[in-house]
Amino acid sequence: MNIAVLVKQVPDTNEIKLDPKTGTLIREGVESIMNPDDRLGLETALMLKDAHGAKVTVISMGPPQAIDVITEAMAMGADGGVLLSDRNFAGADTWATSYTLGKALEKLLAETRLDLVIAGRQAIDGDTAQIGPQVAEHLGWPQVTYVSELKLEDGSLRAWRKLPGGVEEVVCPLPAVVTVLDAPQDPRWAMVDRLLWACGPKSPIRVWDAADIEAPAKSTGLRGSLTQVMQTFSPKSERKTDWIEGTAEEQARHLVNALSQRNLI
Amino acid sequence: MSKPALRSDPEKLLRQIISRFVAQEITPLARDMDESGKIPKELMRKIAQMRLFGMRYPVKGGGCGGNSTLYCIMSEELARGLLSLAAKVSKQCLMGTEHLYRFGSKEMHEKYFAPAMRGEKIGSFCLTEPEAGGDLGAVATTATKDGDEWVISGMKTWITNAPIADFFTVLCQTDRSKGVRGLNFFFVPRDTPGVRISPRFETLGTRTTDIAEVAFNDCRIPGEYILGEVGKGLKSLLSILADIRSMTAALALGLAKAAYETAFQYAKERQAFGKTINKYQLIQSKIANMATDIWAAELMLYETTRKIDAGLPAGKESMMVKYFATETACRCCDEATRIMGAYAYSMEYPAQRYFRDARFLLYGGGTHEVLQQNIARELKF
Numbered sequence: 044m045n046i047a048v049l050v051k052q053v054p055d056t057n058e059i060k061l062d063p064k065t066g067t068l069i070r071e072g073v074e075s076i077m078n079p080d081d082r083l084g085l086e087t088a089l090m091l092k093d094a095h096g097a098k099v100t101v102i103s104m105g106p107p108q109a110i111d112v113i114t115e116a117m118a119m120g121a122d123g124g125v126l127l128s129d130r131n132f133a134g135a136d137t138w139a140t141s142y143t144l145g146k147a148l149e150k151l152l153a154e155t156r157l158d159l160v161i162a163g164r165q166a167i168d169g170d171t172a173q174i175g176p177q178v179a180e181h182l183g184w185p186q187v188t189y190v191s192e193l194k195l196e197d198g199s200l201r202a203w204r205k206l207p208g209g210v211e212e213v214v215c216p217l218p219a220v221v222t223v224l225d226a227p228q229d230p231r232w233a234m235v236d237r238l239l240w241a242c243g244p245k246s247p248i249r250v251w252d253a254a255d256i257e258a259p260a261k262s263t264g265l266r267g268s269l270t271q272v273m274q275t276f277s278p279k280s281e282r283k284t285d286w287i288e289g290t291a292e293e294q295a296r297h298l299v300n301a302l303s304q305r306n307l308i
Numbered sequence: 309m310s311k312p313a314l315r316s317d318p319e320k321l322l323r324q325i326i327s328r329f330v331a332q333e334i335t336p337l338a339r340d341m342d343e344s345g346k347i348p349k350e351l352m353r354k355i356a357q358m359r360l361f362g363m364r365y366p367v368k369g370g371g372c373g374g375n376s377t378l379y380c381i382m383s384e385e386l387a388r389g390l391l392s393l394a395a396k397v398s399k400q401c402l403m404g405t406e407h408l409y410r411f412g413s414k415e416m417h418e419k420y421f422a423p424a425m426r427g428e429k430i431g432s433f434c435l436t437e438p439e440a441g442g443d444l445g446a447v448a449t450t451a452t453k454d455g456d457e458w459v460i461s462g463m464k465t466w467i468t469n470a471p472i473a474d475f476f477t478v479l480c481q482t483d484r485s486k487g488v489r490g491l492n493f494f495f496v497p498r499d500t501p502g503v504r505i506s507p508r509f510e511t512l513g514t515r516t517t518d519i520a521e522v523a524f525n526d527c528r529i530p531g532e533y534i535l536g537e538v539g540k541g542l543k544s545l546l547s548i549l550a551d552i553r554s555m556t557a558a559l560a561l562g563l564a565k566a567a568y569e570t571a572f573q574y575a576k577e578r579q580a581f582g583k584t585i586n587k588y589q590l591i592q593s594k595i596a597n598m599a600t601d602i603w604a605a606e607l608m609l610y611e612t613t614r615k616i617d618a619g620l621p622a623g624k625e626s627m628m629v630k631y632f633a634t635e636t637a638c639r640c641c642d643e644a645t646r647i648m649g650a651y652a653y654s655m656e657y658p659a660q661r662y663f664r665d666a667r668f669l670l671y672g673g674g675t676h677e678v679l680q681q682n683i684a685r686e687l688k689f
Contacts, residue, residue, distance in 0.1 A: 074324065076328075115325065233358065234359045235382075236359045238318065238321065239372055241316070248315070250313075
């Protein structure tokens with residue numbers, strides 16, 4: 044079985060700070076990490092590898108320093124890694140990003156059979172949750188999103204989707220694209236022997252540019268993006284107090300309703 | 309035309325990963341571990357799974373293929389979370405297993421070294437005696453050849469990991485007439501008849517560190533359990549002394565950084581007389597001095613480890629950095645308690661733990677009184 048896992052390097056913060064003039068992220072002083080949902084996706088793939096035996100390849104698109112998330116993924120147990128790095132890829136929206144990832148997956152498919160693509164539900168810097176589904180559309184594969192557990196059956200997968208109202212169990216034929224938001228166990232830590240191997244000359248990490256994946260400049264990066272960011276800003280947080288009155292039971296009911304309306308429970 | 313291979317910087321990435329491990333897995337449990345004196349087995353299992361115990365050993369020998377610099381980065385980062393845990397892991401990587409790795413037979417490797425790399429067996433290094441610490445010429449534990457066996461007799465004290473150890477690397481005198489040239493290391497499994505371990509010592513700090521006395525009462529071990537050539541014990545000890553001292557400096561540096569960061573954050577939040585105390589010059593002076601000393605210790609440490617990694621002599625440098633980094637740790641932990649005032653005196657905050665733990669570093673790898681004397685000697689003074 045061959046599994047590809049899509050990972051993204053993101054700033055290690057949930058409180059993104061933006062440059063008010065350029066609208067871009069302020070990255071100074073902020074460490075870059077593997078996107079938490081992608082880490083869960085990788086753990087899901089590695090659990091399948093442990094259980095069934097599989098070759099796991101991680102793919103990331105980003106600047107040269109994004110090599111670190113590939114290296115860490117290899118240290119956690121991935122067998123191969125591909126960094127998609129090219130100046131033409133810069134400034135991509137989700138459409139252009141998923142196109143580029145799709146082209147890389149097509150190149151991988153030309154080399155080997157691919158049974159499953161796993162991605163995190165969403166990245167903490169963009170929160171779009173669009174990449175996985177768009178990659179599935181690009182490949183023409185079925186997709187299962189918001190997965191918290193995954194099992195392989197004969198030629199298909201059984202997935203448990205964590206939805207606001209409960210858990211949905213679905214069966215889907217392979218090959219497929221899955222996005223995950225949880226895993227049955229915490230992501231494993233990197234192993235130092237593998238880390239040093241992945242940093243060394245014998246590391247099987249590959250770097251592909253636009254020419255390698257035959258992606259024309261007009262389809263990638265800013266030029267290939269269907270959306271343009273007009274303005275980015277940090278939302279102002281406001282405090283508003285609701286006074287709840289009545290009996291304890293009424294207050295509890297009111298509180299549950301209020302939290303539910305705000306999608307907090 | 310082939311593109312140049314793009315690779316991650318192992319030092320930077322290792323530091324990031326261990327730092328994250330400490331933040332997620334060690335720091336939240338540090339107070340409980342310090343108070344109970346126990347490290348959860350699950351935490352040690354994770355450390356073993358990360359293969360940290362094999363940090364210094366070649367891949368072919370069952371290790372990770374790291375070097376002194378990477379090893380010290382690991383020790384430093386772990387010490388930011390809990391010094392005693394960092395010391396436990398660091399000692400297993402070096403003194404607990406080094407002689408076994410270098411001189412043990414294939415069978416000893418399979419039975420002891422490989423499980424030690426997996427964290428399944430613990431090694432302990434027995435050097436200090438009631439009457440012999442830095443003065444190796446005074447080592448009184450003897451190893452006497454009797455047919456195909458060695459007979460070990462004597463008493464070792466302040467032995468880290470002794471209560472939990474599965475095997476000991478023991479410095480013994482094989483020929484008293486030769487002084488330090490009669491010293492040798494021996495491998496003694498814990499279950500050897502005649503091995504007695506005292507109750508665990510109660511200590512001021514590093515409370516998860518298991519320390520005890522070990523008595524060897526006519527312990528008979530196979531002839532092959534001598535670790536190294538006869539009479540070469542001092543040489544093999546000297547060959548890892550720079551590593552031991554650099555590692556101790558790394559532990560000190562990590563602890564100093566933890567104390568500094570705690571005090572730094574506190575000073576930015578604590579209000580006094582209408583403003584946060586970081587606005588006061590006396591507090592600024594303390595922070596500036598701490599940061600300066602930490603930077604100097606860091607530069608000294610990694611300059612020393614790079615020399616070790618290059619195979620260059622680093623005896624003097626390792627003594628200097630062990631001395632300086634430990635004094636830095638003691639100063640920073642002291643200053644942190646002053647910046648934090650009464651809160652540092654409370655068991656609820658980690659500053660008191662840093663203050664207590666720092667004292668542990670003054671003794672391992674040579675007392676500072678002995679080190680200063682040896683540094684002066686190295687300077688041909």
